[in-house]
Amino acid sequence: MSILFYLFLTVTMIFSMEGQAKNVEPVELKSLAVLCGGIKPADMISALADEYQATVTIAGQPVKLFINADYAGGKILCFPPVKAPPGSMRPDRLERVEVEVRVSFKTSDGLFDESFNALLKGGSAGSSLVGSLKPDQLKGKFKPQLIGYEKTLINFEIRFTGKDCMGTLSKSGRKPGRANERIPVFRWNSIESK
Secondary structure (H helix, E strand, O other): OOHHHHHHHHHHHHHHOOOOOOOOOOEEEEOOOOOOOOOOHHHHHHHOOOOEEEEEEEEEEEEEEEEEEEEEEEEEEEOOOEEOOOOOOOOEEEEEEEEEEEEEEEEEOOEEEEEEEEEEEEEEOOEEEEEEEEEEHHHOOOOOOOOEEEEEEEEEEEEOOOOOOEEEEEEEEEEEOOOOEEEEEEEEEEEOOO
C-alpha cells in the first residue's frame, strides 16, 4: 500500500509540475523602435493597413464595415520568450509585444460608430486585439437587447495578419445565478485593406 501511495504521489507531482513555465515579467520598451527579441513594435504597427473595409451581413442586410487601429501612445511592453520545462508537453512561448491602439469600428448604416482603446498583442505571425464596451458607451444605434442580463458588454475580437483582418463582434452578459453567455452578432473572415 505504501508503494502505491508513493507512486501516486510521484505521478501527481510530475503532472502538477508539467507545463509550469518560469513566470517572466514584461519589460517596458522606451519606443516603438526598440527590439523585443526579433520583433520591432513599429513594424507591428506599420503592418496595419490605414483602413480595413468589408461588406458584412447584419440582421439579413448587407452593410459596409470600416475598421482602423492606430498607435495611441502609452506603454509598450515586451514579453520575452519562455522556454518550456524539460520533459514538458507544452511548447516554448515566443516573445510578444503589447501596444495600446485606438480602434475605430464603424458601419455605413450607423449601427456602429465606435472608438475605444485596446491592447494590440502580437509577434511575428500577426497581431490581435480584444475590446469591450458597455451598452451606455456605444455611440452607434446598436442595442444589445439582452433583457434581464447583468454585466452586459459588446465585445470586439479582431485579428490582423499582414493586410488582412478577421474577427467577431459579440454581445455578452449573465442572467442572475447563471454563467456568462456570449452571443455572436456577426463575423467577418477576411476584409481587404484600403
